[in-house]
Every structure is written in C-alpha cells, then in structure tokens.
Amino acid sequence: MSLQINRRYFLATATAALAAPAIVLSSRSASAAATTLTLGHGAAPGNPRTVAAAKFAELVKQKTEGRIQINVAGAETLGSDSAMLTSLRTGALDFTANSQGATSAIVPELSALGLPFLFEDTGKAMAVLNGPVGTELNKRFEAVGVVPLDWWDNGIRHLTNSKRKVISPADLAGMKIRTPADPMTIDIFQALGAGTEQIAFGELYIALQQGVVDGQENPLANIESSKLHEVNKYISLTAHKWESTPFLMSKMAQARLGSDLEAVKAAAKEAGDLQRKLSSEKTAEVLENFKKNSAVEVVEVDHDAFVKATASVADSWKKKPFGDFVTQVEAATRG
Numbered sequence: 001m002s003l004q005i006n007r008r009y010f011l012a013t014a015t016a017a018l019a020a021p022a023i024v025l026s027s028r029s030a031s032a033a034a035t036t037l038t039l040g041h042g043a044a045p046g047n048p049r050t051v052a053a054a055k056f057a058e059l060v061k062q063k064t065e066g067r068i069q070i071n072v073a074g075a076e077t078l079g080s081d082s083a084m085l086t087s088l089r090t091g092a093l094d095f096t097a098n099s100q101g102a103t104s105a106i107v108p109e110l111s112a113l114g115l116p117f118l119f120e121d122t123g124k125a126m127a128v129l130n131g132p133v134g135t136e137l138n139k140r141f142e143a144v145g146v147v148p149l150d151w152w153d154n155g156i157r158h159l160t161n162s163k164r165k166v167i168s169p170a171d172l173a174g175m176k177i178r179t180p181a182d183p184m185t186i187d188i189f190q191a192l193g194a195g196t197e198q199i200a201f202g203e204l205y206i207a208l209q210q211g212v213v214d215g216q217e218n219p220l221a222n223i224e225s226s227k228l229h230e231v232n233k234y235i236s237l238t239a240h241k242w243e244s245t246p247f248l249m250s251k252m253a254q255a256r257l258g259s260d261l262e263a264v265k266a267a268a269k270e271a272g273d274l275q276r277k278l279s280s281e282k283t284a285e286v287l288e289n290f291k292k293n294s295a296v297e298v299v300e301v302d303h304d305a306f307v308k309a310t311a312s313v314a315d316s317w318k319k320k321p322f323g324d325f326v327t328q329v330e331a332a333t334r335g
Contacts, residue, residue: 037094037253038071040078040087042201047225048282049097049152049245050074052275056095059267064260070095076202082181085248089145094253097152099201100243101182107140109322110246112329114184116191116310119242119333122153122276128332129244136325145251149265150272152245153279154219157185159240160232161215162208167236168302169193169309178204178216184317185217188240191310201226208232219243221279224286229296236299238306247272 039057043049057070078084078093081102087093089106104111119125128134129151141148159166159177166172172194179185181198189196199207207213208231215232217240223229247268257264291298317326 034066034069035256036069036071037256038073038078039095039097040073040084040093041097042074042076042081042084042099043097043222044075044225048221048275048278049154051278052152052271053097055274056267056271059270060264063263063267068257068260068264076200080200080202085146088248088250091250091252093250095149095247095249097245097247099180099182100154100246101180101185103246103248104182104184106144106146107137108320109137109140109325110244111182111184112317112322112326114182114241114243115314115317115326115330116188116240117307118330119156121156122242122280124333125153125242125244126151126276128329131332131335133329133332136328141248142251147249147251147254148246149249149268150247152247152272153276154243154245155221155279155283156239157217157219157241157243158223159215159217159236159238160223160228161234161236162211162232163214163234165234165236165297165299166215166238166301167299168305175214178207178213184313185241187313187316188310189217191313192306193309204228205231219279219283220286220290221282224282224289229290229293233295234297234299235290236301238301239303240306240310245275 039053041049041053053072053074057072060068060070078087081099082105084093084096085098085102085106088096100110100114113125134151138148161175163175164171169192172192176195176197177189178199179189179196180201186196197213199213204216205226205228208216208228216228217238218228223235229235254261290296314326314330317323320326
C-alpha cells in the first residue's frame, strides 16, 4: 500500500512538474504581449481628474485589445507634480495629468494661459488651445521630450482663507496666501497685495490647519475634494484665472507604443472630453453645496477692482523673452 501511494505521489508530482513549464511559458507569453505603462497625477479620489484618468486606462485597454495596460497612481503617490514631470522626462513615468503651474517650469510659455482674467470659461480656453496657440505649445513641449495628448480642465480658480471676507484686493493686506510654484499666480497675488508662499498641494491642508498660511487659491472642485473648506471658512469667488491640466506622455513611452499610438491618443481625447464635462458639472454642484453649507461663507467680490489691480501683470509678462507668445495668446482670445 505504501509503495502504491508513493507511486501515485511520484506520478502526480512528475505530471505537475512536466506541466509547470507550459504554464510558466504561457504566463510569460501573455505578459510579454502586454505593455504596462504608468499614469501619475495629484488629484484626490472623486476629483474629475481622477475619474478621467481611470477612464483613460479603461479606454486604452479596450482600444488596444489588452496590448497596452495603464496603471494609475493618483493623490501624489508618485510624488508632487514637479517630481512627476521629472520622472516623465527621464522615462520613469509614462503619462501624467499635471498642473499648469508645475508644467510651466519646463515650458515657460504655458504660463501665458494663466494671465489674470484671460478666459471666462473652459470653452473659450479650448477654442484658443485648439488653434495656433496649441500648435505652438506642442512644439515647445516636444523640444523638451514631452508629448501633449490633450488639455484637461483645471477650472477657474478662486480664493479661500480663514481670516475674513475678501471682497476687494485691499482685504488681502497682511495675508499670506499659498500658491503653487507658478510664477504667474505668484505675480497675480503680489499685485493684489498679498504675501505668497509655495507649498506642495499634498501638504496644503495641514499648512492651512496649522496657520502656516492664511489662505490659498484653487478651482472649487479641488477645494471640495481635498476638503480645504474645512480649514478655510471664507470662499471668495475671485475667478482670477483659468488653468489647464496638461495631459502629457513621455517621448520614451511614445516610442514603446508602436502601432497602438493612435489608439492611445484617441483614448486621451475621449477621457479629456469626459474630464471637461465632469469638471463643469462638478463646479456647479460644489458651488451650490458650498452656498448651502452653514460652516462656510461664499463671498461675491468686487470684480472690477481685482481686474484693475492685476492689469500690470500682463504688461510685465510681455517683457519676458517669450513676450511675443504672451501677446499671441491675448490676441487669440479676441479672435
């Protein structure tokens, strides 16, 4: 009986051993057929950027029949926007839905899209980006090893603070406002008379909570999804600038895509359409919720006073080395 059992065990073991290489080879063959790439972004769960990034991954898998698969890492799990841009350019990261401010560090001309009160809404901004301005920006990006796939919407930006109602620029006197490391935004708030400090978005909630800064500026969807209104009671609807969310791919990732490149580009456009739609809907929804929330106060501002106080910003930017591009962007908004 013992011998019989041993024989059975041996035969079973031998059969499994013979079968194992086939299983391993099959697994290796399947994994070799699929190319896995990574997309990083800094948005919180529920943010339109987060939803669109997941949709992009789904569309890429569908359109390439599984040949290309995208791993999505959000909420700054791969580092700050600036760190992700560095990873993108070195090939350590394949895609990023990034911020306009951080991205302007590698393509300074991008800052021109954030001139104060340039765009009233995303539709007008996209009309400009879908023309010669967008074509010129694409050339500037490709020169630094980055491929723009689409311009997602980061929305119209507003001011929040924990101190008092801000109705006019004079109300900002003595306040320290967190801005991203974006020269245009810094110039806007310095023109408004505020002090500025640059803090990573992932550290912003604690900085506001601890009083390191008095306030900050962001689109309403970002304020809500990152719960910044919990530590900043006053929400002033300054609408001081519009910003894009550049959706970018590294040139090294592009080289790996081969014949699937067009499918990935199409997926990026579809995901971008979704993101812009969600961003618009989310903005309206969040504003309504803030107005109903007794714990916060939504403040209408003296729009003309803010426009007047920031008029010098555009003039100063036209004196920069790429001032001709700033002029081109301004002209395109009137076309």
